[in-house]
Amino acid sequence: MSVAPADILDWARLIVGGALAAAGLAFMLGGSIGVLRFPDFYTRLHAFSASDIVGAAFVIAALIVVSTDGGVSLRLVLLGALLIGAAPNLVHLIANAAHAGGLAPLAGPYAAPRPGARKAEPTP
Numbered sequence: 001m002s003v004a005p006a007d008i009l010d011w012a013r014l015i016v017g018g019a020l021a022a023a024g025l026a027f028m029l030g031g032s033i034g035v036l037r038f039p040d041f042y043t044r045l046h047a048f049s050a051s052d053i054v055g056a057a058f059v060i061a062a063l064i065v066v067s068t069d070g071g072v073s074l075r076l077v078l079l080g081a082l083l084i085g086a087a088p089n090l091v092h093l094i095a096n097a098a099h100a101g102g103l104a105p106l107a108g109p110y111a112a113p114r115p116g117a118r119k120a121e122p123t124p
Contacts, residue, residue: 024058
């Protein structure tokens, strides 16, 4: 029983594609945790834009590696270029619209709430 070199290359391609997809999903998980943990709209938007867009680019790169059709690969490259080019601009427009609408960022020091901790009584 011999293994053809084409089979080895297919396995290598699938392993590299899986590794890229796993890295992209790890970035997206980090962004999702940031969206849940951060205190205000602007920091949540930053977590989304910084990690989820990079994660999506990794997933698209994984699909490019796994694809066997050149036309599909070219379309995925164009999709990735569109994502990387347009997403930061769209996030900037969202933040600008929120600021123009009067949504103020959280000012001052922020301490994450601890589970079970009581709120401080306001001083008169």
